[in-house]
Amino acid sequence: MPMIWPEFADKPLIDVQDVPTCPVCGADRFAAYASGHDYELLTCRNEWRFVKCESCSHVWLNPRPAISTLPVIYPPTYYAYNYANQVNVIARKGKEFLDRGKMQSILKRLPTPPKSFVDVGCGEGRFLRVMEKQGLDRSNIYGLELDENVVAPLAKEGYKAYCRRVEDCTEIGGNSIDLATMFHVIEHVDDPAAVTRKVASWLSPGGVFAIETPNLDSLDARKFKPHFWGGYHIPRHWNLFTPATLKKLLEDAGLNVIATTFQTGHSFWMYSYQHTLNFGSHPRKRLARFFNPLKGLPMLVAFTAYDKLRAKLGARTSAMLMLAQRPGR
Numbered sequence: 037m038p039m040i041w042p043e044f045a046d047k048p049l050i051d052v053q054d055v056p057t058c059p060v061c062g063a064d065r066f067a068a069y070a071s072g073h074d075y076e077l078l079t080c081r082n083e084w085r086f087v088k089c090e091s092c093s094h095v096w097l098n099p100r101p102a103i104s105t106l107p108v109i110y111p112p113t114y115y116a117y118n119y120a121n122q123v124n125v126i127a128r129k130g131k132e133f134l135d136r137g138k139m140q141s142i143l144k145r146l147p148t149p150p151k152s153f154v155d156v157g158c159g160e161g162r163f164l165r166v167m168e169k170q171g172l173d174r175s176n177i178y179g180l181e182l183d184e185n186v187v188a189p190l191a192k193e194g195y196k197a198y199c200r201r202v203e204d205c206t207e208i209g210g211n212s213i214d215l216a217t218m219f220h221v222i223e224h225v226d227d228p229a230a231v232t233r234k235v236a237s238w239l240s241p242g243g244v245f246a247i248e249t250p251n252l253d254s255l256d257a258r259k260f261k262p263h264f265w266g267g268y269h270i271p272r273h274w275n276l277f278t279p280a281t282l283k284k285l286l287e288d289a290g291l292n293v294i295a296t297t298f299q300t301g302h303s304f305w306m307y308s309y310q311h312t313l314n315f316g317s318h319p320r321k322r323l324a325r326f327f328n329p330l331k332g333l334p335m336l337v338a339f340t341a342y343d344k345l346r347a348k349l350g351a352r353t354s355a356m357l358m359l360a361q362r363p364g365r
């Protein structure tokens with residue numbers, strides 16, 4: 037059990053909500069899997085627990101933060117919303133390069149070039165711009181994001197950008213989207229099965245859903261179990277998948293998995309070491325800062341190269357990307 041560190045002493049104890057049934061299969065029998073604190077942002081002093089479904093092996097946070105606490109666990113400084121400001125410029129260029137590569141690897145696996153596109157969790161629109169360069173018109177490029185401050189400028193530019201959760205989105209018609217992407221979003225949502233079904237309903241016959249999420253069945257996830265794996269992202273990751281449970285989620289929504297690839301999980305490696313050095317049984321706090329993915333550039337380059345090589349050699353890294361197709365084309 038990790039002890040409570042002085043860093044957490046003045047943090048609030050936030051409201052929680054039980055999740056008594058498996059978000060993937062609905063079973064109500066589960067066992068403790070992992071636990072920890074918000075080592076990354078120190079937003080609260082709760083100790084959190086992941087549980088594992090005894091039926092389908094899915095892992096989820098139980099209890100999880102109450103919806104009313106979202107402004108606490110996603111503070112205004114949350115890096116996903118401040119990407120351009122916080123991340124080192126060289127790291128940002130490197131990320132752009134990786135993003136383009138990721139989209140190319142998706143596009144080359146599609147049966148036909150997509151004519152319509154949605155990115156769920158589009159942020160400042162990086163992938164919307166990539167798809168425009170592929171020849172799509174802005175009127176066929178959709179983006180959903182929960183931060184109005186990034187949605188408004190995109191909408192002004194002519195993209196179909198909306199400040200909506202997938203479940204509440206009525207602007208996208210059924211059978212209308214050739215390619216839907218959702219990178220590192222599904223692990224944050226409260227009902228991943230409902231979100232997946234909704235995205236599947238948007239797809240045209242033969243349309244593809246590309247979904248990326250942390251992979252629990254990876255070397256770093258095993259090495260840093262049960263407290264410090266960066267992919268836990270406690271308490272903001274509510275569902276953690278393996279290739280098997282993600283495949284089940286997609287198939288239960290009526291889709292067929294056509295490809296599984298593995299991307300670099302460099303930031304999970306770095307947070308895993310950072311959390312261990314800060315809060316493990318032998319803390320080395322001064323060393324820990326070199327493992328901050330937002331600042332420690334040499335380590336970022338090293339871990340990215342390491343994971344690229346491992347992925348090339350066929351290893352299952354900690355970021356998996358699955359492509360699932362709607363049948364009936």
Ligand SMILES: [Zn+2]
Nearest residue numbers: 058061089092
């Ligand atoms: Zn289950």
